[in-house]
Amino acid sequence: MPAPLYVYGIVEAEGPALELPEGVARATPSVHVRGRIGAIVSRFAGGEPVGRPTDVKAHEQVLRAVLEGRNTVLPVRFGSVHADAAALERDLLEPRAAELERLLAEFADAVELELRVLYPDIDTLLRELVDGDPRLARLSRRARESGSYHAQIELGEATVAAFEERRAADRALVRERLTPLVRDWRERDELPERVAGQFAFLVERPRLSEFEETAETLAEEVHERLRLRLLGPLPPYHFVSFELEPAGAR
Amino acid sequence: MSSNGAGVATRGTASNYLQRGPSPSGLADVLELILDKGLVIDAYVRVSVIGIEILTIDARIVIASVDTYLRFAEAVNRLDLSESGGKGLGDLEEDGAKRKVKGAIEGAGDSVKDKTERVREKVGGGRD
Numbered sequence: 001m002p003a004p005l006y007v008y009g010i011v012e013a014e015g016p017a018l019e020l021p022e023g024v025a026r027a028t029p030s031v032h033v034r035g036r037i038g039a040i041v042s043r044f045a046g047g048e049p050v051g052r053p054t055d056v057k058a059h060e061q062v063l064r065a066v067l068e069g070r071n072t073v074l075p076v077r078f079g080s081v082h083a084d085a086a087a088l089e090r091d092l093l094e095p096r097a098a099e100l101e102r103l104l105a106e107f108a109d110a111v112e113l114e115l116r117v118l119y120p121d122i123d124t125l126l127r128e129l130v131d132g133d134p135r136l137a138r139l140s141r142r143a144r145e146s147g148s149y150h151a152q153i154e155l156g157e158a159t160v161a162a163f164e165e166r167r168a169a170d171r172a173l174v175r176e177r178l179t180p181l182v183r184d185w186r187e188r189d190e191l192p193e194r195v196a197g198q199f200a201f202l203v204e205r206p207r208l209s210e211f212e213e214t215a216e217t218l219a220e221e222v223h224e225r226l227r228l229r230l231l232g233p234l235p236p237y238h239f240v241s242f243e244l245e246p247a248g249a250r
Numbered sequence: 251m252s253s254n255g256a257g258v259a260t261r262g263t264a265s266n267y268l269q270r271g272p273s274p275s276g277l278a279d280v281l282e283l284i285l286d287k288g289l290v291i292d293a294y295v296r297v298s299v300i301g302i303e304i305l306t307i308d309a310r311i312v313i314a315s316v317d318t319y320l321r322f323a324e325a326v327n328r329l330d331l332s333e334s335g336g337k338g339l340g341d342l343e344e345d346g347a348k349r350k351v352k353g354a355i356e357g358a359g360d361s362v363k364d365k366t367e368r369v370r371e372k373v374g375g376g377r378d
Contacts, residue, residue: 056284060274076289078284126322140326152320155327156316156322156326219269229269230268231274231279233272237284241289242289243290
């Protein structure tokens with residue numbers, strides 16, 4: 001009976017023992033070592049589907065626990081399963097060893113920090129926009145007085161434009177302050193209305209405290225209109241998002 | 251296991267203006283963080299997951315349409331009335347988003363199961 005293996009991430013074979021929480025499908029994760037590479041895996045043979053909220057959370061929690069014990073982990077995409085231990089070695093650990101080692105070296109000591117910048121109060125922001133823009137104030141009066149569909153659309157369109165302009169400026173401010181301290185960064189383009197910006201930063205551990213202090217200073221500076229929420233250190237999810245072609249794939 | 255293995259562990263910072271946590275707090279946060287991120291070692295053995303529907307929730311709230319214009323216009327119109335305690339744009343949006351998230355998660359169960367079973371057939375059936 002083959003025992004399919006769920007894969008969470010890749011680490012160096014050598015390193016301190018890891019204390020890992022319960023994994024996907026309630027299995028216990030462990031490190032499967034081959035040569036200089038270790039894969040964080042757990043059995044995936046239960047009768048339950050993967051993809052439930054508990055599985056998604058377990059995947060993230062296991063990887064975070066790995067990062068507490070090791071300096072470097074390459075996260076593998078959620079839902080990766082190999083037929084058994086032999087297949088894991090044959091399809092991944094042996095043929096891709098050199099590439100995985102190179103990636104482990106490239107991302108050594110680099111962690112991801114995620115920053116979400118929120119508008120705590122959209123109505124206050126809108127009021128500011130209307131008060132600060134005579135055209136908006138005029139459109140607002142007209143829409144209220146006439147009540148016509150056209151006037152509403154015109155007011156809405158102008159408000160959205162002013163809002164997007166403000167958001168672009170807020171995003172630029174965050175970039176200006178924080179990107180000089182990081183090795184790489186990503187910015188999410190499509191945002192819900194109350195989110196001013198969402199960033200993933202790849203930060204080298206030695207610069208972590210400097211980065212945090214700068215984020216803190218920025219948060220204090222803008223606290224009256226923006227709320228900054230910083231998550232991490234996390235595995236470099238956004239920065240290793242690419243496909244390794246399996247050697248010998250059908 | 252570490253003390254912050256699950257849930258929100260937000261701690262204050264020196265200034266207390268920066269909200270700080272080691273981990274994403276809710277399911278939506280986790281999904282956003284991990285779905286479609288990380289190494290793809292072999293698309294063939296990947297289990298399809300519920301992510302697509304969930305991730306589009308945020309996209310749907312993105313500003314783009316006449317609906318949005320009307321909603322913003324309404325929010326601006328309401329600014330003058332807001333002292334009387336009407337619901338703001340933020341509240342309305344959050345209510346809507348919560349409903350959508352809930353629906354998407356509930357609705358995802360079946361399709362996940364189907365896809366998982368397909369993958370399991372492949373995995374269980376051996377590859378060579």
